[in-house]
Amino acid sequence: MSEAEHAHVHRLESDQEAAALGGLSPDEFKFAFRHHAAGAALITADAGDGPVAMTVTSVFSVSAEPPLFVFSISDQSSATATITKAETLIVHLLSADQLDLARLGATSGIDRFADTSIWDRLITGEPYFPAVRTWIRGRVIDRMRAGSSTVVAVHALQARLPETTAAETAPPLVYYSRTWHELTERSEIGRQ
Amino acid sequence: MSEAEHAHVHRLESDQEAAALGGLSPDEFKFAFRHHAAGAALITADAGDGPVAMTVTSVFSVSAEPPLFVFSISDQSSATATITKAETLIVHLLSADQLDLARLGATSGIDRFADTSIWDRLITGEPYFPAVRTWIRGRVIDRMRAGSSTVVAVHALQARLPETTAAETAPPLVYYSRTWHELTERSEIGRQ
Numbered sequence: 613m614s615e616a617e618h619a620h621v622h623r624l625e626s627d628q629e630a631a632a633l634g635g636l637s638p639d640e641f642k643f644a645f646r647h648h649a650a651g652a653a654l655i656t657a658d659a660g661d662g663p664v665a666m667t668v669t670s671v672f673s674v675s676a677e678p679p680l681f682v683f684s685i686s687d688q689s690s691a692t693a694t695i696t697k698a699e700t701l702i703v704h705l706l707s708a709d710q711l712d713l714a715r716l717g718a719t720s721g722i723d724r725f726a727d728t729s730i731w732d733r734l735i736t737g738e739p740y741f742p743a744v745r746t747w748i749r750g751r752v753i754d755r756m757r758a759g760s761s762t763v764v765a766v767h768a769l770q771a772r773l774p775e776t777t778a779a780e781t782a783p784p785l786v787y788y789s790r791t792w793h794e795l796t797e798r799s800e801i802g803r804q
Numbered sequence: 805m806s807e808a809e810h811a812h813v814h815r816l817e818s819d820q821e822a823a824a825l826g827g828l829s830p831d832e833f834k835f836a837f838r839h840h841a842a843g844a845a846l847i848t849a850d851a852g853d854g855p856v857a858m859t860v861t862s863v864f865s866v867s868a869e870p871p872l873f874v875f876s877i878s879d880q881s882s883a884t885a886t887i888t889k890a891e892t893l894i895v896h897l898l899s900a901d902q903l904d905l906a907r908l909g910a911t912s913g914i915d916r917f918a919d920t921s922i923w924d925r926l927i928t929g930e931p932y933f934p935a936v937r938t939w940i941r942g943r944v945i946d947r948m949r950a951g952s953s954t955v956v957a958v959h960a961l962q963a964r965l966p967e968t969t970a971a972e973t974a975p976p977l978v979y980y981s982r983t984w985h986e987l988t989e990r991s992e993i994g995r996q
Contacts, residue, residue, distance in 0.1 A: 636940070636960040641871035644938050644963050648897045649976040649987055650864060651841040670864040672842060674876040675951025679833035682876070682955055684866040705840045711994055718996060746836050748828070756948040758957045759867025763874055765950045768828040771836050784841040784980055788987050792994045795841055795978060799985040802903055804910060 649788035652706045654717045655683065655691070656731075656739045657698035663731070663739035664691035665724045667717030669787045671703055679768035681750070687760045690720065696762065700736065700751050703766070704744040707782040708794030713741055714785055745774040745782055841980035844898045846909045847875065847883070848923075848931045849890035855923070855931035856883035857916045859909030861979045863895055871960035873942070879952045882912065888954065892928065892943050895958070896936040899974040900986030905933055906977055937966040937974060 636644070650669035657664055671683040683703065685692050695701060706714050716724050725731055731741050740747060750766035757763075774782065783794040793799070828836070842861035849856055863875040875895065877884050887893060898906050908916050917923055923933050932939060942958035949955075966974065975986040985991070 635942075636871040636963055638868040638871065640963060640965060641865065641868050641940075641960055643965055644897065644940055644960075645865040645873070647899075647938060647966065647974070647976055648845070648863065648865075649841070649843040649978045651980075653840070670866070671840065672862040672864070672876065673833065673837040673840075674862070674953040674955060675878075676830035676833050678951045679828040679830065680951045680953075681837070682874075682950065684864065684874070686867075705836065707839075708993055715994075715996070746839060748833075748836055750827075754948060754950065756946060756955065756957065758874065758946065759870045759872045761866040761872075763866060763948065763955060763957070765948065765955070768833055768836075771828055771832060773832060773835055774839065782839070784839055786841045786978055786987060786991075787996070788843075788976055790996045791987075791992050792996065793987045793991040794993050795980050795983075795985045795991065799978075799987065799991040800983050801900055801986050802907075802984040804907070804979070804982050804984065 646789050649786050649793070652714045652785045652787050653683070654704040654706060654713055654741065654744070655695065655701055656704070656741070657695050657701035658737060658739055659694045659698040661694065663725050664694040665717045665739070666691035666695070667714050671705070674765070680753070680765060681748070681768065682763055682765045684758070684761045684763045695764070698752065700738060700749060700769070701766065702734070702738050702740045702747050702749050704741055704747040706785040707745060708785045709782065710744060711785060711792055713744065714792065745772070747772050838981050841978050841985070844906045844977045844979050845875070846896040846898060846905055846933065846936070847887065847893055848896070848933070849883070849887050849893035850929060850931055851886045851890040853886065855917050856886040857909045857931070858883035858887070859906050863897070866957070872945070872957060873940070873960065874955055874957045876950070876953045876955045887956070890944065892930060892941060892961070893958065894926070894930045894932045894939050894941050896933055896939040898977040899937060900977045901974065902936055903977060903984055905936065906984065937964070939964050
């Protein structure tokens with residue numbers, strides 16, 4: 613899409629105009645999406661004033677070349693201020709055996725870095741959790757405001773990738789309707 | 805981290821070097837995200853030149869008030885041209901018993917609307933699949949380019965919501981590493 617088309621979209625439908633159209637109530641909207649499952653990821657960053665960690669279920673890849681992914685953060689999350697100004701961050705793609713880390717990053721009012729035996733820093737400074745088999749370090753390249761959240765686009769610079777065999781045997785962690793699930797042969801219903 | 809684990813980390817001298825090299829290779833990036841699960845959705849639209857349908861695993865909600873969600877489309881998808889210019893569209897959040905629809909929207913080189921018994925049009929014109937319990941009609945409010953894809957932000961205007969009881973018993977459909985999964989009590993490993 614050209615820049616001209618992008619501008620055209622903005623002119624047609626600003627957030628204010630869209631809001632004026634009404635639409636689904638917050639409760640209706642949450643109800644619809646409560647039944648939409650998503651893989652769990654733990655995002656960490658440090659913009660100079662201490663490490664933050666946040667569990668999200670909104671990470672997806674958008675482009676392999678260049679390698680780009682996005683996720684969203686609500687203005688209400690305690691980690692948002694840091695992630696909004698961080699230039700680089702880490703996204704940990706969680707396996708079912710990392711449910712404890714997913715809960716750590718989803719629990720309010722605690723020091724998520726209190727246990728210093730489970731996290732470390734990369735040489736580039738970002739806090740990370742070495743137990744996670746797959747993580748990606750990336751640089752924030754774009755942000756899009758959407759209501760009371762921000763969609764963050766990240767360029768993947770560096771990663772720890774799992775062993776092929778380990779990856780095959782580490783079921784991913786999925787969140788759905790306030791429950792955590794693992795995907796295994798028992799949950800499989802078909803191949804694409 | 806052990807030496808063996810170090811070997812799997814994609815290491816670079818600097819972010820500048822990483823950027824110059826493009827960061828992770830497409831294969832490394834795809835490998836990392838192959839093990840990230842996602843709920844399946846079927847997106848339909850008609851910008852005036854015929855209906856299109858596309859299965860995506862990149863839908864997530866970003867804001868309940870106003871009710872906004874995003875998804876991404878690759879430039880390479882056959883439905884992209886239509887979805888790029890459509891002002892409104894439908895996102896169907898799929899259950900495990902709609903695996904056939906997920907496959908329909910993920911299969912290239914077929915007429916996804918050949919079976920006229922399974923789709924209809926809303927009074928507002930958008931094509932949709934009435935068998936799906938949860939769908940949302942939305943207006944595109946913003947687009948963000950990211951590599952060879954576009955992240956589309958949508959304001960939810962109208963929805964079909966499932967009956968509470970039916971929703972509880974319809975397991976969501978999840979895609980992961982070229983396999984389809986359903987989330988049920990068997991896959992549950994904990995509550996948040």
